[in-house]
């Protein structure tokens with residue numbers, strides 16, 4: 001199943017910069033791993049915002065939740081999930 005996921009990162013004021021930098025590096029490594037496996041199909045920056053739009057390809061809601069809640073930046077993100085169904089006019 002495909003899911004459109006928007007993640008808005010909220011930088012905490014009370015977390016040390018070095019700690020947040022470590023979390024960002026861990027997030028990047030995990031995102032790259034999931035992209036290589038084909039699970040994180042698209043990852044786009046929303047221009048002008050500390051946010052991204054992503055497409056995930058997973059078995060079901062439970063797998064998506066497990067992945068998202070395991071992301072290193074999960075405690076600092078607002079996440080909006082939209083399940084996608086095939087459009088009848090789509091040719092690909």
Ligand SMILES: O=C(O)CC1=CCC(=O)O1
Nearest residue numbers: 009027028031050051052
């Ligand atoms: O910067 C972001 O949008 C949050 C994020 C998701 C994957 C990643 O590497 O950073």
